[in-house]
């Protein structure tokens with residue numbers, strides 16, 4: 183098998199998507215290896231799992247930097263030092279400047295807990311319930327300089343049920359996030375999904391079957 187592509191993961195908290203990527207990459211036939219994990223928060227829970235998995239992990243605390251560009255240079259330096267090919271944002275809750283995004287363009291991915299371009303930003307689950315949507319979900323996308331925007335790689339949908347709380351809905355979506363992120367990254371690395379202008383195109387053989395309808399139709 184060809185050498186594995188090197189991936190860096192940026193986190194700010196729990197790190198469950200980071201864990202899903204680490205666990206996928208631990209499999210022999212997965213085309214990526216996780217070269218490092220960086221947290222901008224010293225107390226991010228995800229750091230402990232990265233340590234357990236023997237992945238080099240670093241804290242680059244944004245509070246230690248007066249200027250955003252210096253914080254981002256430190257991030258970029260660490261990623262370049264580890265020679266990563268791709269960077270996955272996994273619950274990384276800092277907005278990245280256009281300069282950073284430009285530097286990593288086409289190699290920077292994010293996961294967001296909604297079917298983008300709907301419900302960008304924060305408090306997504308509560309806002310979806312309040313809006314009465316019947317399908318929710320998650321999106322993996324290349325990062326552009328606007329928040330929660332950029333060419334969409336993959337999406338997974340789940341139903342919203344009466345009585346759902348934001349926590350219950352978040353849990354249902356998270357289960358899909360953990361599958362979608364490793365699957366989307368794999369497609370990109372294997373060049374079966376490619377950026378074409380503002381969108382991502384798949385190879386012809388990649389097609390989801392059936393439909394998710396709520397109510398069932």
Ligand code: GAR
Pocket residue numbers: 193194195196197198199200272273274293294295303320330356359
């Ligand atoms: C995930 O639900 C992710 O989609 C979301 O934060 C959570 C992080 O959880 N990201 C965003 O809202 C980005 N705009 P995790 O730390 O357990 O992966």
